[in-house]
Amino acid sequence: MILTLLFSAMLYLLLWGYFILQKKLDFNSSPGDMEVPLSGRPARRTIGRVNSDIQKCMLNIIAGYFFINAAFIIGIDFTATLTYGFIVIIIIAVLAVVVFGMTPANRLLHAYIPLGQIAVVHFVSMIASFSIVNAIYNDEALTTHIIQSMAIMCLGAMVAFYQPTRAIGKVKNRENSL
Amino acid sequence: MIFLSPDFWPVWAALYICALFFCAAMYAHLPFKHTDIKKVGLISLIMMVPFTLFYFQLLSYLNINFETSITVITLLFAGTCFSLIVFMKLLSFEILSKFRLIIGLSLFAYGYYFLLA
Numbered sequence: 099m100i101l102t103l104l105f106s107a108m109l110y111l112l113l114w115g116y117f118i119l120q121k122k123l124d125f126n127s128s129p130g131d132m133e134v135p136l137s138g139r140p141a142r143r144t145i146g147r148v149n150s151d152i153q154k155c156m157l158n159i160i161a162g163y164f165f166i167n168a169a170f171i172i173g174i175d176f177t178a179t180l181t182y183g184f185i186v187i188i189i190i191a192v193l194a195v196v197v198f199g200m201t202p203a204n205r206l207l208h209a210y211i212p213l214g215q216i217a218v219v220h221f222v223s224m225i226a227s228f229s230i231v232n233a234i235y236n237d238e239a240l241t242t243h244i245i246q247s248m249a250i251m252c253l254g255a256m257v258a259f260y261q262p263t264r265a266i267g268k269v270k271n272r273e274n275s276l
Numbered sequence: 277m278i279f280l281s282p283d284f285w286p287v288w289a290a291l292y293i294c295a296l297f298f299c300a301a302m303y304a305h306l307p308f309k310h311t312d313i314k315k316v317g318l319i320s321l322i323m324m325v326p327f328t329l330f331y332f333q334l335l336s337y338l339n340i341n342f343e344t345s346i347t348v349i350t351l352l353f354a355g356t357c358f359s360l361i362v363f364m365k366l367l368s369f370e371i372l373s374k375f376r377l378i379i380g381l382s383l384f385a386y387g388y389y390f391l392l393a
Contacts, residue, residue, distance in 0.1 A: 170335060171346060177336050186332055193324040197301055201317040208306045217361035220302065224354045232347060243390075244347060250387030251351075255358055258380025261373070 102239045106229040109252060113156060113222055116256050121263040122211055123149050136263065139209070152210055156219055158203035162196045163220075163227040169193060171228075171235055214259035221255050278342060279352070279392050290334050295356040297327035303361070348391065355388050 117123040124133075129146025143151075169192040173185045207216055225248055232238050240248070278284055301323035305316040331353070338344040362381065 167350070170332065170350075173332065174336055174339060174346060177340070182336075186328060189332060190325055190328045193328055194321040197320045197324050198317040200302070201305060201320050202313055204302060204306065205309070205313065205316070213303060213306060214361065214365055216303070216306075217358055221354050221358045224357075225351060228347070228350045228354075238345075238347070240347065244351070247387045247391035248351065250390060251355060251384050252387075254380045254383030254385070254387055256380070257383060258362070258377050260376050260380070 099233050099237065099239045102229055102233045105240065105245055105248075106226040106233075109222060109248070110160060110226040112252070112256075113219060116218070116260075117152065117211075120261060122215075123152055125149065134263075148210060151206055155203040155207040156223070159200060159207075159219055160223040160227055162200040162203075163223045164231060165192055165196045167224070167228045167231045168235070171231055212259070212261065215261070218255045218259055222252055225252070278344075287334070287338065290330060291353060291356050292360070294327055294331040294334065295353065295360050297323050297330065298353075299357055299360050299364075301327065351391055355384075355391075358384070 114123065118125065124145050127145050129144060129149070131145050132142050133145055133148055135142060169189045173189050176185055204216065207219070211219075229240055229248075233240075279287070301320040304323075305311070305320060308316065335346065335349055338349055339346060
């Protein structure tokens with residue numbers, strides 16, 4: 099059980115490393131510095147704001163998935179005792195609230211990172227939160243086989259959409275000469 | 277594993293339909309940057325109704341009739357959603373590093389197969 103919780107937490111924390119490697123998150127520069135000019139992003143923001151926006155969105159997404167997974171895991175337990183329609187209505191209500199709250203986070207994240215990487219964040223958050231909720235509620239630890247397949251899938255997803263940030267050369271040079 | 281059997285195609289079809297609704301709710305609004313966020317949120321919210329109806333039915337059907345663990349079904353669903361995004365990216369001809377994409381997708385497909393085998 100502890101191994102499951104640790105593995106899930108590590109999997110989720112890997113996202114920070116993933117974005118630091120791509121220089122989407124920058125903890126080395128001063129938070130007050132302006133970000134480098136990037137293609138497709140005319141408005142420039144301070145590095146501190148970029149970091150806090152991306153982190154806030156990632157936390158919002160995993161919090162949402164905690165509720166989604168909890169609704170399904172707890173809901174499936176009550177299929178024998180409660181009527182199907184009643185459970186479905188409760189799950190729809192939970193999911194509706196969560197998704198309504200997740201939409202601004204998705205949009206804000208899309209200002210900084212492309213769709214492929216948002217899908218990676220969702221994928222990792224979904225499986226990490228599911229493992230934690232399942233371990234806590236059902237007391238069910240992940241098997242080695244599932245841990246291995248989860249790790250390989252996450253690694254593959256991260257590699258597939260790995261895209262380091264590239265500054266616009268011309269604008270950068272012009273700024274340096276000024 | 278039963279999932280690799282060709283007779284199991286209706287379950288795969290149901291999984292893809294669920295993933296389609298889920299991805300539509302999560303990502304379809306992203307290109308519409310100038311649309312009001314509340315309107316977009318309401319459309320996403322409405323998309324969750326058919327998703328829950330399909331997915332919960334599938335989850336309980338597989339869990340009760342085939343004793344498939346919820347972990348496996350959730351992992352399959354997460355993988356299906358991700359594969360839909362990959363299809364979408366490939367169809368939109370967005371420039372991605374082909375080498376990284378091939379390596380990453382091979383790893384992902386291997387992990388997915390490893391889960392099922």
